[in-house]
């Protein structure tokens with residue numbers, strides 16, 4: 240193949256994924272239609288994740304007015320927000336609830352778009368940016384968890400970072416030292432301390448929001464350029480206009496989500512689901528509390544990690560990551576029925592591990 244042909248191939252590949260001729264109001268808004276069928280509800284989930292992200296930006300900015308990212312003041316500033324700032328407890332509580340809801344929405348969105356084969360040509364870039372968005376969303380959860388600097392947060396972060404270092408023992412030669420170097424780079428010092436808090440803070444409030452905004456820009460642009468995917472094999476009952484019909488329905492879903500969030504934020508302290516005294520500040524001389532575990536959205540990997548050999552889970556993670564990235568090519572010829580079965584099986588696994596992971600753990604380990 241000549242260089243000219245290669246450039247032409249790249250041009251036509253990119254052109255099919257980003258058809259610039261459609262980059263106008265008429266194609267992206269006026270003409271866009273949404274198919275109506277039994278899985279149409281799936282089209283709302285990405286929008287819901289987007290709404291929850293917007294809530295996170297707003298509430299996060301409000302928290303930023305008072306939060307202090309230092310080991311001496313972080314915990315006290317969070318306590319001050321909760322107890323003395325008017326509306327502070329509500330804002331903080333909504334930020335916590337919305338983070339969990341956003342992670343749940345993104346996971347369901349992945350499963351529905353997978354089941355609907357919405358990743359198929361020419362939507363590969365939509366899917367791959369989605370996989371990055373999933374990773375960034377999990378990283379938001381991991382970095383945010385440390386910020387209140389309480390006993391559980393610091394110890395759970397230590398365990399999480401330790402996991403990275405342990406990967407080294409399974410790698411050959413020089414590579415074996417890399418995980419430790421990565422851990423130390425993230426940690427910033429010998430143990431989790433001020434440098435770690437500063438880095439997690441920078442990640443949580445600047446680097447991750449900028450990364451998610453850039454990824455979301457590409458994700459949403461490609462959604463608008465290609466319109467909604469068919470979703471099912473059968474012809475749709477009918478199609479409805481994206482603007483204003485579907486958009487107004489999207490807003491209704493957002494309204495309900497906000498109401499649920501507001502009521503939860505007002506009535507149910509997020510921490511009431513934890514078995515530990517969350518409010519004791521981190522004490523370097525204190526012991527690691529018993530039964531420490533990560534947030535619920537890591538249970539699907541945490542409990543298997545407790546039960547099975549470490550290498551097996553790490554290998555599983557690498558395979559899962561590779562399969563997710565390569566999904567548009569691996570499953571390009573798989574029929575939608577099989578896709579739905581796979582999505583349902585993955586959904587059942589996630590629900591069982593999240594709700595009953597601890598029971599399963601005690602069943603085997605006593």
Ligand code: HEM
Nearest residue numbers: 282284285286288289349352357358369370372373467468
């Ligand atoms: C911060 C996280 C995310 C946000 C805010 C987001 C937002 C959206 C929105 C608003 C849409 C259009 C409406 C819809 O189809 O639901 C969409 C579509 C899509 N998203 Fe996401 N998304 C996120 C993560 C993901 C993830 C993790 C994946 C999968 C790996 C993914 C894959 C897709 C695909 C394939 C479509 C096209 C759907 C179609 O054409 O029918 N997204 N996303």
